Amino acid sequence: MDFTFQIRVQPGASKNEVIHAPEGAKLRLQAPAVEGKANKACVQFLSKTLKIPKRRIVITRGEHARIKTIRVSDVDEEEVARIKKALLLATD
Numbered sequence: 001m002d003f004t005f006q007i008r009v010q011p012g013a014s015k016n017e018v019i020h021a022p023e024g025a026k027l028r029l030q031a032p033a034v035e036g037k038a039n040k041a042c043v044q045f046l047s048k049t050l051k052i053p054k055r056r057i058v059i060t061r062g063e064h065a066r067i068k069t070i071r072v073s074d075v076d077e078e079e080v081a082r083i084k085k086a087l088l089l090a091t092d
Contacts, residue, residue, distance in 0.1 A: 003080045004060065004071045005089055011038035016045050018087060025087040039063055046070065050083055 006024070013028035020026075031041035039059055047054040052072060061069035072083065083089070 001075055001080075002071055002073045003075045003083060004069060005083070005087070006062075006067055006069050007087065008067050009038060009042055010066070011041075016041070018049065020088045025089060036063070039068075042068065042070075050086055052079070052083075 008024065008026040010026060010028045011031055011033040013030055015028065016030055017028050018025055019028055027042060027045060029038055029041045029045060031037040042059065043054055043057050046052070046057050050057075050072075052075075056073045056075075058071045058073070059068050060071045072079075075083070
């Protein structure tokens with residue numbers, strides 16, 4: 001099963017971190033928004049934070065925008081719950 005979610009990305013931050021805001025999770029990344037560096041950093045950070053291999057994380061929409069749609073492939077219900085908890089995403 002695949003799991004898709006949206007996240008706001010802020011490039012050029014002082015450190016890499018997840019911020020929990022009322023409108024949803026926001027990733028603050030040190031990488032600049034130049035030549036895909038922020039997108040690469042986004043996938044790397046999510047991989048490390050969620051403990052999921054990078055090859056299973058894809059930006060499906062928003063490569064040139066701050067709000068990105070992320071797809072994590074081959075997840076089970078337990079991993080989906082862990083992702084939602086780590087990013088404080090709304091649960092169904």
